[in-house]
Amino acid sequence: MDLYEHQARELFEEHGIVVPRAEVTDSPERAREIARALGGRVVVKAQVKTGGRGKAGGVRLAADPAEAEQAARRILGMDIKGHTVGTVMLAEPCDIGREFYVSYVLDRASGGFLAIASAEGGTEIEEVAARRPEAVARIPVDPVAGVHTATAVRIADAAGLPPQTVDTLVRLWKVLVREDALLVEVNPLVRTVEGRIVALDGKVTLDDNARFRRSRWGDEKPASDSLEARAGAKGLNYVKLDGEVGVIGNGAGLVMSTLDVVAGCGARPANFLDIGGGASARVMADGLSVVLSDPDVKSVLVNVFGGITACDAVADGIVRALDEVRPTKPLVVRLDGNNAARGRALLDARAHPLVEQATTMDGAARRAARLATAAPTAG
Numbered sequence: 295m296d297l298y299e300h301q302a303r304e305l306f307e308e309h310g311i312v313v314p315r316a317e318v319t320d321s322p323e324r325a326r327e328i329a330r331a332l333g334g335r336v337v338v339k340a341q342v343k344t345g346g347r348g349k350a351g352g353v354r355l356a357a358d359p360a361e362a363e364q365a366a367r368r369i370l371g372m373d374i375k376g377h378t379v380g381t382v383m384l385a386e387p388c389d390i391g392r393e394f395y396v397s398y399v400l401d402r403a404s405g406g407f408l409a410i411a412s413a414e415g416g417t418e419i420e421e422v423a424a425r426r427p428e429a430v431a432r433i434p435v436d437p438v439a440g441v442h443t444a445t446a447v448r449i450a451d452a453a454g455l456p457p458q459t460v461d462t463l464v465r466l467w468k469v470l471v472r473e474d475a476l477l478v479e480v481n482p483l484v485r486t487v488e489g490r491i492v493a494l495d496g497k498v499t500l501d502d503n504a505r506f507r508r509s510r511w512g513d514e515k516p517a518s519d520s521l522e523a524r525a526g527a528k529g530l531n532y533v534k535l536d537g538e539v540g541v542i543g544n545g546a547g548l549v550m551s552t553l554d555v556v557a558g559c560g561a562r563p564a565n566f567l568d569i570g571g572g573a574s575a576r577v578m579a580d581g582l583s584v585v586l587s588d589p590d591v592k593s594v595l596v597n598v599f600g601g602i603t604a605c606d607a608v609a610d611g612i613v614r615a616l617d618e619v620r621p622t623k624p625l626v627v628r629l630d631g632n633n634a635a636r637g638r639a640l641l642d643a644r645a646h647p648l649v650e651q652a653t654t655m656d657g658a659a660r661r662a663a664r665l666a667t668a669a670p671t672a673g
């Protein structure tokens with residue numbers, strides 16, 4: 295689970311990292327009062343769980359409380375990369391001397407963590423990383439040893455950060471460990487013109503596997519009625535992607551390779567949806583209804599290799615979903631493995647005009663890709 299900037303800011307503050315004074319609201323009138331309490335000049339910042347807010351116009355400097363109210367009015371309700379702004383944070387502004395980038399992130403490949411740091415932080419960090427990777431230091435962190443002063447000094451040295459950042463680097467590691475985070479990122483970490491080190495922005499991703507010992511952020515339900523929120527509410531493993539072929543399968547590995555095969559056929563997957571092992575008809579019906587309600591989806595590929603999941607249960611789910619959601623988009627279904635023959639027979643018996651079956655994964659992907667990319671015929 296990602297935290298909002300203001301939640302990350304709160305965690306940083308609790309661990310002794312210097313952050314600007316700030317407060318959150320969903321009301322422009324209240325924004326004016328907060329600005330007054332903070333001394334008049336403030337930065338008004340959209341609270342959305344995505345980066346690039348500055349470039350999208352979601353971060354504005356206001357010279358006085360009236361401007362803060364106006365800025366809040368403009369930012370609230372704004373859409374930033376598909377996230378609607380519901381709250382803004384008003385923060386005391388900093389006079390920035392330099393902007394740095396620092397983060398710790400889980401590195402699954404090495405089974406450890408990585409410290410990533412750069413003396414060229416700020417909104418252009420991605421361009422810096424792409425064009426001049428040598429300007430971004432990547433230092434492995436042993437998860438057991440952690441980051442104490444000596445390691446923090448090495449990180450700062452490697453990235454060209456001033457020695458005053460060492461304390462922040464040590465504290466940031468404590469945030470990661472104590473809060474069960476997979477990622478903590480500060481961009482920008484600034485040195486103000488007065489020489490103070492301040493975390494001006496924060497991103498924290500918590501490990502959902504540690505949720506049981508972290509009631510603090512609650513079981514926050516996403517406020518939006520996005521597809522991901524709907525899928526989440528039904529307990530589905532769903533990730534929205536950019537393409538047009540809806541993909542449903544059982545097992546994360548199979549679904550991942552299905553995404554690749556779809557891409558190999560010249561189409562783009564619209565989502566990842568893993569109905570899991572032992573998936574019931576109910577899960578299949580829920581999954582199909584989420585995928586079919588995605589307006590970007592032009593065709594759906596159901597790829598199931600029955601192991602624990604019996605293909606007839608999957609087929610039963612598809613038949614149920616057909617009655618519930620009345621699809622207007624074609625489905626290609628490939629069933630193989632446990633009870634495949636009974637599953638196929640169930641679908642044959644239903645004989646839905648929009649459902650066709652394929653015997654191989656490649657064949658199914660080719661067909662679904664074709665259905666999604668073929669120009670619609672006239673009439």
Ligand code: GDP
Nearest residue numbers: 337345346347348353387388416417481482495
């Ligand atoms: P992001 O675009 O979502 O990463 O939002 P940030 O919080 O990082 O803000 C984007 C940029 O706005 C920062 O890189 C800063 O350059 C600028 N900014 C943010 N807060 C302040 C501030 O207090 N003072 C000044 N001068 N600039 C700020």
Ligand code: MN
Nearest residue numbers: 416481482495
């Ligand atoms: Mn930022």
